[in-house]
Amino acid sequence: MRLTVFGATGGVGQEIVGQALAAGHEVTVVVRDPARLPEAFGARALHGAVPLDDPAAVRGAVAGRDAVLSGLGSRSRKADGVAERLTGRIVDAMEAEGVRRLLVVSATPVGPVPAGEPLVDRLARKAIGAVLADLYADLARMEAALERSATEWTSVRPPKLTDGPCTGVYRTAVGGAPRSSRSISRADVAHAMLGLIDDPAAVRQGVGVAY
Numbered sequence: 001m002r003l004t005v006f007g008a009t010g011g012v013g014q015e016i017v018g019q020a021l022a023a024g025h026e027v028t029v030v031v032r033d034p035a036r037l038p039e040a041f042g043a044r045a046l047h048g049a050v051p052l053d054d055p056a057a058v059r060g061a062v063a064g065r066d067a068v069l070s071g072l073g074s075r076s077r078k079a080d081g082v083a084e085r086l087t088g089r090i091v092d093a094m095e096a097e098g099v100r101r102l103l104v105v106s107a108t109p110v111g112p113v114p115a116g117e118p119l120v121d122r123l124a125r126k127a128i129g130a131v132l133a134d135l136y137a138d139l140a141r142m143e144a145a146l147e148r149s150a151t152e153w154t155s156v157r158p159p160k161l162t163d164g165p166c167t168g169v170y171r172t173a174v175g176g177a178p179r180s181s182r183s184i185s186r187a188d189v190a191h192a193m194l195g196l197i198d199d200p201a202a203v204r205q206g207v208g209v210a211y
Contacts, residue, residue: 001066001197004028006052006090008045009036011161012105013071015190017045019166023194030061052086058093067101067197068094074135084141091149100152103193106139108159111206114179121180143206154196155206158189166191170211174201177208184210 003020007013008029020027021041030050031037037045050057062068070090074082087104094102109129113122129136146153157177164185171178172192192209196202 002026002028002064004030004062004065004068005071006030006068006086007071007073009033010071010073011163011186012189012193014038015166015187016069016071016193017041019187019190019194021045028061028065030058052089055089055093055096058089059097062090062093062099063097065099067103068099069193069197070102070104073105074138080134081138081141083138084145087142088145091145091151095150100150101197102146102151102153103196104142104146104153104155105189105193106143106155106157106206107136108157108177108181108208108210109136110139110143110155111157111175111177111208114173114177114181114208117179121182124182147204152203154193154199154202154204156189156193156196157206157208158184159210160184161186161189164188170209173208174205176206178210181208181210 003025005013005016005027008017009031017027017029027045029045050061052058072086109125143155159181160183162183162185166187168191170184170188189209
């Protein structure tokens with residue numbers, strides 16, 4: 001497949017690019033600073049510094065692609081609308097170019113609370129939600145904007161992210177979250193995103209992922 005990856009220098013983004021290249025996909029990466037890309041990607045990934053405030057440049061990055069994947073998000077607790085704003089620019093470019101499939105990273109608390117969630121997990125969710133309220137509000141607005149778009153989007157919602165290896169062994173829940181979702185590695189989030197590209201059940205859905 002021909003893929004474009006935004007946020008390719010972030011933890012999840014790097015994993016998406018590495019796994020996609022290993023699987024034989026043609027990958028175009030969009031980053032603000034190409035120097036931050038791992039040398040291991042080398043010439044196998046087409047890359048460039050594409051300003052996300054330049055509609056023509058973003059359109060060029062997504063034109064003719066089979067799917068677009070985004071690991072964009074805030075790097076601090078103060079989201080400042082980053083996910084909503086930048087994802088909106090990607091959506092505008094995709095709609096202008098007639099590109100349909102989009103997968104983005106969100107977070108477990110943006111989705112519904114699983115039925116039968118243990119009290120300890122409910123309390124933990126509430127506490128984390130209070131600390132990261134701005135971040136989750138930004139992601140919720142991003143998902144609302146996706147629902148209004150014409151894209152065939154999937155929002156992948158992980159809980160706490162770790163730097164563990166890619167195991168390929170995790171739980172998923174289309175439209176919700178696995179019960180007691182507590183952690184998952186960035187590598188497995190990337191694995192899930194790539195695996196969901198061709199899954200019709202995941203189109204225009206949030207998908208919870210967790211160990």
